[in-house]
Amino acid sequence: MRRRLIQSTLAVVLVVIAVFGVSLVIVETRTISNSARERVDSEALRLASIVDSRLLGAQKVSPAILEGQITADKYAVITIPGQAPIEIGAKPVGDVIHSTAQGEEGETVRVEEPRSAVTREVGRTLMIIALVALLAIIAAILLAVRQANRLASPLTDLAETAERLGSGDPRPRHKRYGVPELDRVADVLDASAERIARMLTAERRLAADASHQLRTPLTALSMRLEEIALTDDLETVKEEATIALAQVERLTDVVERLLTNARDPRTRSAVSFDLDEVIQQQLAEWRPAYRSAGRAIVSSGKRHLRAVGTPGAVAQVLAALIENSLMHGGGTVALRTRVTGNQAVVEVTDEGPGVPPQLGSRIFERTISGRNSTGIGLAVARDLAEADGGRLEMLQAKPAVFGLFLSRTPLQVPPTREGPEQTVR
Template sequence: MRARLTLLLAGTAVAVLVALVVPLGLLIRTLAAERAVADADAQLRALVPVVAAGAPAAAELALAGTGRPVTLYLPDGTTAGAPAPVTTAVRLAQRGRSRTVSSSAGREVVVAAGTPSGTAVLRTLVPPAELTSGVGRAWLLLGVLGVLLVGLAVLAANGFARALSRPLTAASAAAHRLAGGDLAARATPAGPPEVREVATSLNRLADRIRALLDAERERVADLSHRLRTPLTALRLEAESLPAELGDAVAARVDALDRAVTGLIQDARRRGAGPGSCDAAAVVAARVDFWSALAEDTGRPLRRDLAAGPLPVALSADTLAAALDALLGNVFAHTPNRAACAVALAARAGGGAALTVTDDGPGLPADAAARGASGGDSTGLGLDIARQAAAAAGGALRLGRGPRGGAAVLLTLGPPA
């Protein structure tokens, strides 16, 4: 935008200067020619009294003193001064008509002078060099002046364009920061009123987005908190069960309670950055948790976990929720005895790669769509994992496992 404004304003200035300089240059050339012709005509008219006196010797002397080639045509047909042919202008002047005639040789100036014996004619020729004397120097000065004015116009246009584009660039940078998740980004209103209005509107939009997100987080936290009441009831029910069964149920309730607590905490700290954790420790703990359920359902659960520490740019609760969502999909959508596997490996350059595979029927075609599910579920499990990977600077990829089942790869970047 800045370059276009500069070019537009500079082009306008150049057009105005050309419209002024070209006619001025032509006017200077015309004035120079008219001045040269007027000087020649004045010299010839100054000789008229001498010629009219009828003194040939005095006329010869006066012709030599003009400093230019002047020819005197006498009434008897003789000539004096510089030799020159009799032209049409001379013949007309012999009838009493003084005039100036243009020709390829320059401007021919003829003046009629009355003498006792008839009409004499004074003639001189103003050459092109004299007609354009001083014009080249004047044009050079005009050209230099025009270049200086164009340079000043370009500088002024660039300054104006910079003053106009700087606040727009700042507003654009703030908009990009907002799009990247920086809700604290604000634009400083500056520049023309319209540009200031854009920056002010962008700031109001950012405030509104932040208020809506804060309200949404609180609603999520409130909904999660409501789950504590049925959890408390389940814990009381577990206490009335036989010891071994009660302990197992209580452990499951405690795990669910921790998950709800993590959900509340995660909802309230959204926007404060993805955090960090040791992926090896988190994944190992969650695999241990799911191993008990896998054993109850007769499902082989293989594990291939890299030794820690394996730092990633994701909080422990978020990583645990992502892995729980993936394993929850496996347990929900594959037969009880279908094997599954969890692999965790370090990535070159930092971070980790988490892979969950199963021996089930594989993923449906629309599995990547949020909320899409071919079974009796919300269809949000893969989206939870995808958001976790994106928050850690990674990605989620879907494919097929070595035995034809589903394979989900979660890449996680290292902490900043």
């Protein structure tokens, strides 16, 4: 492309120079020739008037007198009746430009100038025109190279940007080139890069959230299946199978919720449900794990509360808090329900050392963890709570108290993250 731009620009300049240059040469040649003829005519008339004035004054006309009246490159012959012709200057050789003037006293003055002088003047003019044309060509080449670079380099950059997008590097370059059309293409590519980056982030986040959120239900389901495999009691098998089916349904709900949040986090499918059922369900699922760890999990507080949200999502939030207490806390874990204003609150606390001060303000950030864990459990839990119009807050650091706030009536606008007054046990 760069070569074609240079060639096309140079071709246009050459055509312009050829058209105007030839016309200028023709005009200048004619002008110089006419100017030379006019000089010769003027010289002949001037000499004739000088000779007339001397003849009228009865003065002698001689070569010595007329020698200084003619320029060095001209030759003149004055013919006076009754006298020998008077020659002034050197007679030119070859083609000449001549002019003849007739005096009032009958004398004839012929002035000649060699055409080579005109040729030399025309040659000098042609050299000047050729030099100007050469400078114009050089300037055109430099301008063409500059313009070609200005247009070709941005296209190369844009091609590299598109190639980077295709290879999975969605970083926008935010580079502009001062050419509106190219800048428009750059804007579109940067916008595409940002969209691709958001899509990739959402996909990675979905994968991380899914792996984290599905781990616990799958572990619980595996434990139930092991119980079924080890027992011969039909009633126990039926009971464990029923619980396993319920866990499969919740697992399906988790997957659907994660997919919904990945497509549009603002999508809500909240309903009114019995909060006690979700809490008792979580207690039943987590008691075996707590018994294995030599710890207990209990519930207290106001009963028969109804809240607005997605039961599966609320169960996952509580599961994240219970698992967090199992991994990082100590002693008995307590789930306490209460009412504040138009909200139902579920507090999850334990008797452990609490949240380290350096993590207090960042506990809900992704990849932030006090120990060797993924650091996304609480972040996912907060996202799930907010997707249902609720919120998840850390109410107390030592011992750790986390509060899940859910509306008791359907809300049109999700509440802000401004937490209520902290609860002190």
